[in-house]
Amino acid sequence: MWKIAKELKKAGVVGINARNAGYIMPLNQRKFYPLVDDKRQTKELAIKAGLEIPELYAVIEYQWQIKNFQKLVAGHETFVIKPARGSQGDGITVIDQRTKNGWRKVGGSIISDNDVSYYLSNILSGMYSLANQPDVALVEYRVNFDPVFSKITYKGVPDIRVVVYRGVPAMAMLRLPTKESDGKANLHKGGIGAGVDIKTGITTTAVQHDKVVELHPDTNLPVANLQIPNWEKILYISALSAELSHLGYLGVDIVLDENLGPLILELNARPGLAIQIANRMGFAARFHQIDLALPNLETLEEKLAFVAQL
Ligand SMILES: Nc1ncnc2c1ncn2[C@@H]1O[C@H](COP(=O)(O)OP(=O)(O)O)[C@@H](O)[C@H]1O
Ligand SMILES: [Mg+2]
CATH class of the missing domain: 3.30.1490 (Dna Ligase; domain 1)
Structure with missing residues (x-):
């Protein structure tokens, strides 16, 4: 156990205490929580900014x-x-x-x-x-998922989780429902989380219950190397959501509807840590990269341009 913990730390994987003390406390002011903790308020926030949501x-x-x-x-x-x-x-x-x-x-x-x-x-x-x-x-x-996912999901809508750090999209994962997860993409329900290259929107390795998997357990088809459509727009929606919510450490959940395109499902002020395992990369190194670049990134466009050259 101890050895694994040490190895994860070496990979810059952040644990729950470090997340709370290092990111949530300093970057997320409590007064802004109600906007994201209540999905009705989040919908209103998105609509005001012209972002689309499930009606x-x-x-x-x-x-x-x-x-x-x-x-x-x-x-x-x-x-x-x-x-x-x-x-x-x-x-x-x-x-x-x-x-x-x-x-x-x-x-x-x-x-x-x-x-x-x-x-x-x-x-x-x-x-x-x-x-x-x-x-x-x-x-x-009810969202009808984009058919690009039909081979790697089981009776439910996949969602894309983007972690935005200080306004910059930092890490992403595609979550896929399984038989076990009962139509929902959440990892705690037994969904699969596939790492996604933040620059290109292409899936990499996946995990289920913290174990690496290559095939979707119900369809037996590979999860890696899928290009998520509309990737630039997904990054834009994520960065804008961070601006609107005033949260420096934010999880944005987006779904891709077959006809309506990307829709915001919800925003999260305490995004989980498994995204690091799915990407086989810790937050620490990526966030440090962003910290160094931030003095030169003022506008949302500059932040997105930075992600595009990562
Ligand atoms: N409108 C919807 N249409 C289809 N599936 C949905 C819808 N809303 C939620 N889901 C499914 O449930 C999962 C969790 O939804 P979400 O709104 O993020 O709630 P939670 O805060 O519990 O994670 C989604 O990832 C998706 O798989
Ligand atoms: Mg969610």
Whole structure:
């Protein structure tokens, strides 16, 4: 164990204590957290700046509204329900279709109207939210992923995580849903994380549960060497999100919709550390590179030009 820790440190891989003390505390002011901790506020922030997001269909704020759920989602066959203040994929349900007996989830199982009511009630009571605070349920557009991912995802939408350090996109990873992760791309749910070359947007090695994998476990096809489309735009959205949120250490989650292109899913003030393992590269060296260059990088364009020549 000790030897692994030492090797990771040598590779500049940052652990949880160093992240909290070195990046989150000095770079992220608490007063800006609400903007990113609440997905409804994040949507408003993005819309104001002209950035695209999955459309919000409905917000359920009060227990009495739950009985009106059918009416609130009228006209939508497929959608996603999520807690506004959730994380790590907890409490997210991707609904595929209305059926006679209830709603069919992307995985194929059916949830009854009663189950949906109970689940919504749990979201409102804070079961999935940060510190179990009372929450609201969001119902939003269900993303149809870009077909470029169809060979390496299992019944769910992959997302692209970009870590932005002091306004500069620093490291990226493509997260891919698996059978185990139930339609969600989160690594804690069993999704795969593939490193992505920050300059080109091409995938490299991947990890699942902190172990290196080469093939997607459900499709048996290789995960590396895939060019993510719209890469320049993804970097632009990430850098602009950092500016808008005023956070110096930020995780930006972006999905690629088949028709709508890149959409911001959420912003994260405490992005995890596995992205370093997926990229086989620690934050320390990359962040140091950025620290050295920053005195000469004033505008967003200059920051993006720096990334393009990394
Ligand atoms: N609108 C959506 N359409 C399709 N899949 C979604 C949608 N929203 C979330 N997901 C799936 O759930 C995962 C987690 O969503 P996210 O909004 O980032 O919440 P969390 O804060 O729990 O990570 C995404 O990576 C994606 O796989
Ligand atoms: Mg997320």
